[in-house]
Amino acid sequence: MAALQRPIRSRNKESPMTKGLLIIHTGDGKGKTTAALGMALRTAGHGLRVCFIQFIKGSWRYGELEAVKRFDDCIDLHVMGRGFTWKSESLEEDIRLAREGWALACQAIDSGQYHLVVLDEFTYLLHYRMLEIAPCLEFLASRRAEQHVLITGRYAPQALIEAADLVTEMRVVKHPLKSGIKAQKGIEF
Amino acid sequence: MAALQRPIRSRNKESPMTKGLLIIHTGDGKGKTTAALGMALRTAGHGLRVCFIQFIKGSWRYGELEAVKRFDDCIDLHVMGRGFTWKSESLEEDIRLAREGWALACQAIDSGQYHLVVLDEFTYLLHYRMLEIAPCLEFLASRRAEQHVLITGRYAPQALIEAADLVTEMRVVKHPLKSGIKAQKGIEF
Known part of the structure; x- marks a missing residue:
């Protein structure tokens, strides 16, 4: 949480x-997370600050x-959650971690320190209730x-889509893992 | 073109x-270019080299x-073309620039120096013939x-899609410019 208490190093110079x-x-x-990464880095390229929370x-x-x-002068990265999926054995633990992550997100958004707050893979928390x-x-x-605020993840609930200003669906047209090619450095991770 | 003659600073350490x-x-x-930027930066994060050609x-x-x-130790950026669109007055000049850009792309791909070669907005050159x-x-x-090789742009020709291993369509679900909100720093550019 220390990151949130640092002094502001770059201010949003845009019109109010x-x-x-x-x-x-x-x-x-x-491309959902990759485009979010690109947007975070582009924002950092402007010297503006980003809070990137991985759920x-x-x-x-x-x-x-x-x-x-x-970009550690511009991007604060936080890792929440506890594994690759939220469909784990302990529902109570998942809910606790989800609430903790959301509290951090709220704090980052409220802080006024960030031009952009990214909630990466956040939709799953809503989808899995x-x-x-x-x-x-x-x-x-x-x-x-x-x-x-940029939110990524599959299964974005309809109410979230309705509340959003800009929604892009990354649609699979063709995927190599389906043809048996293994995940590769730089491409998949 | 100097970038292509530099010594190799990081080699692909993956299995052949x-x-x-x-x-x-x-x-x-x-998100097409933004995800390409994210992938380039991720690849550079691995210490692998990227040639990014903007068409x-x-x-x-x-x-x-x-x-x-x-990331100038890992990413070589080249800017080709001559404006925001290829639908300009001088077809001959467009064709000359397109060929010049493609020649550079071929050289980068042939060089064996790059883990990833990005041809950003390249589809337009094919679409507009x-x-x-x-x-x-x-x-x-x-x-x-x-x-x-990663190619971005609207109107990817069917033959290109057929030749590809991994194809993602970035589909507009909702776009703020349609509701009259202006382009913004870090988001649109």
Whole structure:
């Protein structure tokens, strides 16, 4: 949590009339998290700060982590959750971790320190009902007017899509893992 | 072109059995180039080299360029073309630039120096028939077995999709520019 208490190193120099967008990357295709990473790095390229919260531990590996390290003056990365899936044995533990992650997200959004807050793989928490959607949407709707929030993950609930400004579906047209080619460095991880 | 003659700073340490993928990001939605940028940075995070060729000059702005600068030991960025669109007044000039860009792409792919070669917005050259598709596909099919190539842009021709290993369509579900919100720093550029 220390990251949230650091002094602001770059301020949003945009007009106060700028509208913060709620952006969703969903669908069963690749590129949801990768495009979020690209957007985070692009934002950092402007010298603006990003809070990137991964809600599924282990979904990122060496390549992303090393890439983000070069931007540690602009990007604060937090890893929540406890494995590749939220469909684990202990529902209570999952709910506890989901609430903890959401509390961190709320704090980051409220802090006013970030141009962009990314909630990576967050949709699963809503889809698997680890969190109630209504209070989440209410919180997002009440955020500062210029705060951009980007949420990724499959199965984005309809209510989230309705609340969003920008929604992209990454749709699989063709996938090599289906033709038996193994996951590869830089491409899949 | 100097970049292509530099000594190799990081080699692909993967097994020679790795299959180089032909990857396409197409569709009318956002995230095609952004996901390519994310993949380039992830690859660079592994210490592997990337050649990123932009086929539409001016489509990148400050944020991406500054982000990529932090990886100038791993990512060689080339900007081809001459404006935001290839539908310009001078067809001859467009064809000349398209051929020049494709020649550079071929050289990068042939060089064996890059884990990943990105041809950003390349589909437009095929769609607007600035280049013939058959020799392009033939060249791509004959590349080194482990060479990954990522092509982005709308209107990916069917023959290119058929030749590809991994195709993702970025589909617009909702877009803020349609609701009158202006393009914003870090989000759109």
